[in-house]
Amino acid sequence: MNDKGKNRQDDAPAKASEKTSAVDASSAQKSADDSAVDSHNEAREKQPANDHQDDDAGEDGNEVIKVERTPTSPALLSQLRHSNHYHQARGLGAGRAGAATFRVQRLTAMALIPLAIWFAVSVVRMSTASQAAAAAWLAWPVNAVIMALFIVIALRHAVIGLQIILEDYVHHEGLRAVCVLVVKAIGLLLGVGAVAALIHLAL
Amino acid sequence: MSRPLSPHLTWYKPQITSTLSILHRFTGIVLALGAVALSWWVAAVAIGGETYAGTAWLYTSIAGQIVLFGWTLALAFHLSNGIRHLFWDAGIGFDMPTVNRSGIAVLVMTALLTLAVWLIVLLA
């Protein structure tokens, strides 16, 4: 099995350069020494009559001009398709933001463990309280600070999470950008609103 | 020529792994909606008056309490499974037997956490 792995390594660079040359050929059809281009040229030379008709088409418009489409050889097509796959696999390169996002998502998750436990116990209890009791409870600085931390960190964590979900399922780039923007805007709005409310209560 | 796509989601046998994973995602979304409700509650307390009365009425109604219960359940699951995720991110617990065992542990912990929260709430 190790032998097999080694073989793969060895001929991989060779294969890569082969494919790159196929890409070059399709974009710059001028370079005559490439096999991919040769087949095109050959096909054209077989139909000099067509080229001629093309030239005097403007003089008498009666003639019906038919330029046959040269069939591309299946071998060339599959070669080009492969190079397309390779091109697509490389894409636009790395975005370089993955690791940073990942870190923030994990750090907020860790911070949320104690905050969420505190929150679950205290707030479920407060949900049935009177406004005065709730206001007094939130006005107590320790509660206010923990609550603000919880809301802000949870929103940061949730916005990243929702963005990841959108990236998974919404494939249209424009639509995805709009969705992500909306999620971020809502997150910001809620965060600012909640913190403002807490400051208002504490003062 | 368009070739058919081989069957995927509906033919793939549900794995404990993928089921818990999609639950993590689902509960994450529920929690995010909960964060909206929470921010609103804080704002309502600050505004007071009619706004708070309406919000309190909604949140204390039977439906509100059921939703709140569902939310704590989601939080308990997401929290427990989130801790499992953090262990994975640290490179711990990757062999399949451990993965399956920690999956069951998450379910047990979810039930216990939810119960604990509501016991504290109801007793207090």
Place this chain on the structure above:
Amino acid sequence: MAELRLPKNSRVQEGKHWKHEGDSDNLKTFRIYRYDPARDALPRMDTYSLDLDDCGPMVLDAILKIIDEIDPSIALRRSCREGVCGSCAMNINGTNQLACLCHIDDLGEGPVRLSPLPHLDVIKDLVGDLRRLYAQYESIEPWLKNDQAEPERERLQLPEDRDKVDEDSKCILCFCCATSCPSYWWTGDKFLGPAILLQAHRWLVDSRDDRTGERLDALDDTFKLYRCHTIMNCTSACPKGLNPSKAIADTKRMLARRR
């Protein structure tokens, strides 16, 4: 949008039932995904009954026997029939496995359902199009990149350094893992998937490779790497007992450590 349903041209129809001739009390039913681009508009499931009394023990044995004795038109890939070439990977009763390593007896009662590896373009019957996966493999440049002077003979490695690539290099590129991964189903055009990321990791941890940083740069991408949500379908599918999700988590940790 990610298509959770199969497109119209991919909905599977009920196919032909091949009657078994002669009698036997050890018949097993096989339902096999069939599609021939030259004849069929839609894929279908054909049903075969096979006498297991004089059949080898593995699913691959059964398929080859069906081809020999009942229906020679079934297409599949296979070569080594002992789990080293990685070509006979397919979906067997809902999970991805190598047909040559899958005991028919372990599949329990009831018919055995065979279909191509999930979410691939079907070339014919059990053969899926793997071109994108090979291209993605190539994109991680799976060869040694060393900046130091070439040695007289091979580049040597400490035994403990060799151990680090030991597991990853057992991968046979069967793609059981990649095609079991829901993230790869939905975003496989950009996500490299578990098989390729395991291979990328193999070069990241190789003590002889000098481009670790460059390789990490190329992976630091929301789509190429971070579509992995540690779902772990990959690890439970790998017929060689490898752990792609661990390799991916390791890669993410290397990236996190750089900051």
